[in-house]
Amino acid sequence: MSALPLIRPTKPQPAPVATPASPGRRRPRLYALDGIRLLAALMVAVHHYAGTRRVNQPGNQVWDRPVSDIMPTVFHFAAYGWIGVEIFFVISGFVICMSCWGRTPRQFFVSRVIRLYPAYWFAVLFTTAVLAAVPGVWERLTPRDVLLNLTMLQSGSGVRNVDGVYWTLWSELRFYLLFLTVVWAGLTYRRVVLFCCVWGAAAMLAPVARLPLLELIADPEASWYFIAGLALYLMHRFGQDLLLWGILAMAWLMGQKELGQRIDEVEHVGSWRGAVLVFTVFLLLMVAVALGRTDRIRWRWLVTAGSLTYPLYLIHYAAGTTLINRLRDTMDARLLVAAVLAGFLLLSWAVHRWVERPVAGVVKKGLDAAFLRVRAQA
Structure with missing residues (x-):
């Protein structure tokens, strides 16, 4: 893996250009990244169980009384757990760029389908079944809306999500669609930097331009x-330079603004200072990963931990809060939250082992065969 020199030689050197990685070359795994992903997922889950404005209202459907009265210390920290979503987006940008370097658009498309859909299909059906079996906490969707949710495109049709956490997938899908244009052109340092600058400019202009299509594509949030x-x-791939630090600094500055807006308009818990502090700590951890400071971490169990993240995120919220509603009077609240988390971690492992892996294999085989047929018939 090459790196830009920290001290420029006297002879002018050309800008770094990426050469496509060999498709068969195995990339070293960044174990620390798996750990950060799971930590972010656990933060989001604890937030939903014990840190939202909703669960802190008198007579709420989950705990029946403010969670800050039941476990004030947990609520104080859980109030910032929603920032795990922003960390997911940062990790997604890192991982998508890493995983599709040297790949064709077809390979990129197939990899995203088999990564996103198998666990998602299970989550939609599982959550729908739980809400049907245990009513009273969340409103159930009509069968046709549940079926539309299976496409993952319901937000584009104005249909509610089976589970509220699916809103992040709409942002992910738009990112993939935009980044596909760079994959199609061929990933290089210059093209990715240009993409960052153009997308950032569009995101900056979208709120004031008040053009719905631009705001939809730019996704400024x-x-x-x-x-x-x-x-x-x-x-991580080329080494640090002032341009990349500038892009990262701009992202942090724009991010802190969005964190404040989300507290004011959506979360209504925590403070801007606390949110910025948590986000900055996580971003510094990501900088450590990017600069190779965590390469010595080789704990194999982190691979398993990383594989649990996506299923856990998809299934924990609606089903978990429904479960808490039924069990809240049976044990200590903190123990209940820990038990529900443990149960969903175990279920997430089962989903990864017996749903994600086998279904992804079948879907990949079918899509590869379909694309070969398309090429043959062209």
């Missing part, structure tokens, strides 16, 4: 987090 991840991966 999430774009700067993805851009931060892309810049961090370029640091």
Whole structure:
């Protein structure tokens, strides 16, 4: 893995250009990244169980009384757990850029389908079944809306999500669609930097332009987090330089603004200072990963931990809060939250082992055969 020199030689050197990685070359795994992903997922889950404005209201459907009265210390920290979503977006930018370097658009498309859909299909059906079996906490969707949720495109059709956490997938899908244009052109340092600058400019202009299509594409609420991840991966692959630090600094500055807006308009818990502090700590951890400071971490169990993240995120919220509603009077609240988390971690492992892996294999085989047929018939 090459790196830009920290001290420029006297002879002018050309800008770094990426050469496509060999498709068969195995990339070294960044174990620390798996650990950060799971930590972010656990933060989000604890937030939903014990840190949202909803669960802190008198007579709420989950705990029946303010969670800050039941476990004030847990609530104080859980109030910032939603920042795990922003960390997911940063990691997504890093991982997508890393995983599709040297790949064709077809390979990129197939990899995203088999990564996102198998666990998602299970989550939609599982959550729907839980809400049907245990009513009273969340409103159930009509069968046709549940079926539309299976496409993952329901937000584009104005249909509610089976589980509220699916809103992040709409941002992910738009990022993939945009980044596909760079994959199609061929990933290089220059093209990824240009993509970051153009997308960042569009995200900056979208709110004031008041053009719905531009705002839909630019996704100003999430774009700067993805851009931060892309810049961090370029640091990881090519080494640090002032341009990448500038992009990362701009992403942090725009991100802190979005964090404040989300507290004021959506979360209504925690403080801007606390949110910025938590986000900055996580971003510094990502910088450590990008610069190779965590390469010595080789704990094999982190691979398993990373594989649990996506299923856990998809299934924990609606089903978990419904379960808490039924069990809240049976044990200590903190013990209940820990038990529910443990149960969903175990279920997430089962989903990864017996749903994600086998279904992904079948879907990949079918898509590869379909694309070969398309090429043959062209």
